Amino acid sequence: MIKIMRNKQVILKDYVSGFPKESDLQVVSTGTINLKLPEGCEGVLVKNLYLSCNPGSGTRYVINSFNPGSPISGYGVSKVLESGDPKFKEGDLVWGITGWEEYSLITATATQSLLKIHSTHDVPLSYYTGILGTKHESCPNLYSLLDAQGSCNAPTLN
Numbered sequence: 001m002i003k004i005m006r007n008k009q010v011i012l013k014d015y016v017s018g019f020p021k022e023s024d025l026q027v028v029s030t031g032t033i034n035l036k037l038p039e040g041c042e043g044v045l046v047k048n049l050y051l052s053c054n055p056g057s058g059t060r061y062v063i064n065s066f067n068p069g070s071p072i073s074g075y076g077v078s079k080v081l082e083s084g085d086p087k088f089k090e091g092d093l094v095w096g097i098t099g100w101e102e103y104s105l106i107t108a109t110a111t112q113s114l115l116k117i118h119s120t121h122d123v124p125l126s127y128y129t130g131i132l133g134t135k136h137e138s139c140p141n142l143y144s145l146l147d148a149q150g151s152c153n154a155p156t157l158n
Contacts, residue, residue: 002034004032005035006031007032007033007103008028008031009028009099010072010100011027011068011070012025012066012072013025015068035103041105043084043107043108043110043111044082044084044105045080045083045104046081046098046103046104046106047078047079047102048076048099049078049093050129051075051076051129053074071100072100073098074098074100075095075096075098075129076095076097077125078095078098078104087111087116095114095128095129096113096115
């Protein structure tokens with residue numbers, strides 16, 4: 001059964017000059033998504049729970065990592081709604097690159113970088129966007145500590 005939902009998204013208005021400002025971003029509710037995987041899709045459909053906003057991402061706003069007018073991508077914690085990939089099943093919690101949107105369809109190629117969160121160790125899931133997330137050379141998790149000090153303000157999806 002097809003279930004089309006509104007998909008609130010954070011988009012980059014244009015490439016950024018200097019440090020990103022709130023006015024460089026826009027929250028839109030005009031996008032929609034089918035909450036059913038396309039037939040034969042080997043990707044995963046996720047509900048994004050927490051999105052990482054760290055200073056290391058700022059440099060990506062000025063180069064061709066983003067397409068103005070499209071949802072921003074970055075690291076986040078998501079819950080799998082449906083999977084065409086045998087490594088993931090409905091209800092799994094995952095960490096990896098996702099869109100700054102309520103729901104994302106992660107392609108089969110991109111699922112290779114998704115990591116399953118096997119246990120939350122009684123800590124908030126939001127911690128996995130920072131110090132508990134897997135370290136990546138372009139985005140060291142120490143940067144997430146700077147987020148807590150207010151160095152990056154991202155619009156909320158709620």
